[in-house]
Amino acid sequence: MSFFSEALWVLLLGSLxxxxxxxxxxxxxxxxxxxxxxxxxxxTMLAALTLIIKSGDNVPLxxxxxxxxxxxxxxxxxxxxxxxxxxxxxSRKKTRK
Amino acid sequence: MALGVALxxxxxxxxxxxxxxxxxxxxVVSLFVGxxxxxxxxxxxxxxxxxxxxxxxxxxxxxxxxxxxxxxxALIGGIYLSIDGQNxxxxxxxxxxxxxxxxxxxxxxxxxxxxxxxLNSYSGVAAAAAGFVVGSQLLIVAGAMVGAAGLIxxxxxxxxxxxxxxSVLFGGALGASSVASGGGGGEYTNITSxxxxxxxxxxxxxxxxxxxxxxxxxxxxxxxxLREVTRVLENADIEVTYAIHPVAGRMPxxxxxxxxxxDVPYEQLKEMDVINPEFPATDVVLVLGANDVVNPQAKNxxxxxxxxxxxxxxxxxxxxxxxxxxxxxxxxGIKNDLFDLQNTSMVFGDAKKFLEIFCWN
Numbered sequence: 001m002s003f004f005s006e007a008l009w010v011l012l013l014g015s016l017x018x019x020x021x022x023x024x025x026x027x028x029x030x031x032x033x034x035x036x037x038x039x040x041x042x043x044t045m046l047a048a049l050t051l052i053i054k055s056g057d058n059v060p061l062x063x064x065x066x067x068x069x070x071x072x073x074x075x076x077x078x079x080x081x082x083x084x085x086x087x088x089x090x091s092r093k094k095t096r097k
Numbered sequence: 098m099a100l101g102v103a104l105x106x107x108x109x110x111x112x113x114x115x116x117x118x119x120x121x122x123x124x125v126v127s128l129f130v131g132x133x134x135x136x137x138x139x140x141x142x143x144x145x146x147x148x149x150x151x152x153x154x155x156x157x158x159x160x161x162x163x164x165x166x167x168x169x170x171a172l173i174g175g176i177y178l179s180i181d182g183q184n185x186x187x188x189x190x191x192x193x194x195x196x197x198x199x200x201x202x203x204x205x206x207x208x209x210x211x212x213x214x215x216l217n218s219y220s221g222v223a224a225a226a227a228g229f230v231v232g233s234q235l236l237i238v239a240g241a242m243v244g245a246a247g248l249i250x251x252x253x254x255x256x257x258x259x260x261x262x263x264s265v266l267f268g269g270a271l272g273a274s275s276v277a278s279g280g281g282g283g284e285y286t287n288i289t290s291x292x293x294x295x296x297x298x299x300x301x302x303x304x305x306x307x308x309x310x311x312x313x314x315x316x317x318x319x320x321x322x323l324r325e326v327t328r329v330l331e332n333a334d335i336e337v338t339y340a341i342h343p344v345a346g347r348m349p350x351x352x353x354x355x356x357x358x359x360d361v362p363y364e365q366l367k368e369m370d371v372i373n374p375e376f377p378a379t380d381v382v383l384v385l386g387a388n389d390v391v392n393p394q395a396k397n398x399x400x401x402x403x404x405x406x407x408x409x410x411x412x413x414x415x416x417x418x419x420x421x422x423x424x425x426x427x428x429x430g431i432k433n434d435l436f437d438l439q440n441t442s443m444v445f446g447d448a449k450k451f452l453e454i455f456c457w458n
Contacts, residue, residue, distance in 0.1 A: 003232060004229075006234075007228070007229055007232075007234065007237055010234050010237045010238060010241075011225055011229075011237050011241050014225075014237060014238040014239075014240075014241030014242055014245075015241040015242075015244065015245050017238075017241075017242065017245075018241055018242035018243070018244065018245030018246060019245045019248075019249065021242070022242070022245055022246040022249050023249055027253065027343065027349065027350055027353070027368070028350055028353040028357075028363075028366070029350060029353075030250055030253070030348070030349035030350035030353075031348045031349060031350035031351055031353070031354045032350070032354070033246060033250070033350075034213075034214060034217060034246070034247075034250055034348060034349070034350075037217055037221070037242075037243045037246040037247060038217050038220070038243075040221075040239050040242070040243050041217070041220040041221055041224050041239075041240070041243045043224055043235070043236055043239040043240070044223075044224050044227055044236070046228075046231070046233050046235060046236050047224075047227040047228070047230065047231045047233065047236060050231040050233065051231070086354050089354060089357045089358045090354075090357050
């Protein structure tokens with residue numbers, strides 16, 4: 001069970017890192033933050049890929065994996081596009097000042 | 098913008114055929130949270146788009162039993178799945194999807210952003226659980242961070258409304274319950290309305306103007322016109338600031354993004370705690386499409402459902418103009434006492450058209 005305990009540590013440290021980092025984001029940027037976090041949750045793409053690799057001859061699994069890959073990609077691309085558009089509104093102003 | 102959607106880790110957990118108990122447990126968690134997130138997000142999106150309203154029957158106590166029932170079924174499915182690896186799968190997916198719908202549907206009004214942010218946080222948890230399933234540390238880290246981000250934002254918003262997370266999740270919709278019981282309702286008795294031209298004259302005579310933007314401004318897409326108006330005011334040496342309530346709009350920071358798009362200087366945006374002491378020294382407050390966040394009931398009326406929520410003290414200013422399309426209630430469905438006050442004038446009309454009239458004068 002070494003992977004499990006290792007993974008638990010990663011989970012714990014990841015959460016603490018997240019709390020620490022994100023707690024410092026000013027309220028002004030909370031909407032882009034939410035949108036960005038949403039985009040990052042498309043990281044489940046990794047799980048979808050693993051699923052497809054493992055599926056082999058198992059067709060239902062392959063289908064499920066492909067669907068989730070599609071959703072995850074949609075999520076990542078859409079999420080980052082929207083976030084980028086929002087952040088562009090903020091940065092443009094800074095350069096003009 | 099489909100902000101609530103695109104949280105789809107649910108399907109990823111269905112990595113059947115793994116035997117270890119821990120993996121099975123992770124699959125259960127991942128499926129459970131993922132399915133709740135998925136169905137909950139769809140409901141949330143539908144409600145935000147106005148496709149779905151809050152059905153009144155969901156406000157009854159019965160929904161708690163229903164939700165508990167779903168949760169129990171999901172738990173049974175989870176136990177099944179962790180023992181024999183395959184059979185409980187559909188049970189979990191179906192029952193937790195229903196649970197997601199059952200939990201999200203009764204929540205309405207100003208609580209919606211909280212739910213969205215919470216669902217976002219769930220999606221992180223689901224991703225982390227999926228990371229356990231497929232053995233990917235990257236997935237776990239990313240999931241944990243998203244989960245933490247969602248949690249922080251949820252907390253920020255709950256503070257902004259002076260409600261606990263529990264009351265948001267289980268208390269039902271603010272408005273629907275209060276309308277049903279008649280609390281906080283009542284008719285307006287002392288409404289003063291005026292034309293945009295009169296309002297413009299008053300604004301030009303002012304020295305300090307505070308603008309309170311709200312969701313209505315976003316709906317009317319009037320931020321650019323607003324910026325034009327404030328440029329005119331600034332050229333006339335009138336001090337213009339914006340009061341940003343933490344839950345103005347439909348997301349945390351919604352107004353900041355909106356005004357940033359229109360090139361409003363960052364320094365003019367003031368947080369609630371900063372601007373509140375300044376209202377007594379303000380000549381004119383212009384409320385554009387905001388409602389619940391300027392309701393004095395939250396301070397004065399102990400029976401109001403809004404009581405205790407931090408609000409902007411706009412009534413302290415000399416004159417308040419409220420630009421509104423009609424006399425309808427705000428998102429919470431509660432009467433706004435501000436409209437009845439002596440120093441408040443209503444300007445009826447779409448925020449954008451109103452501001453355009455300003456530009457011409």
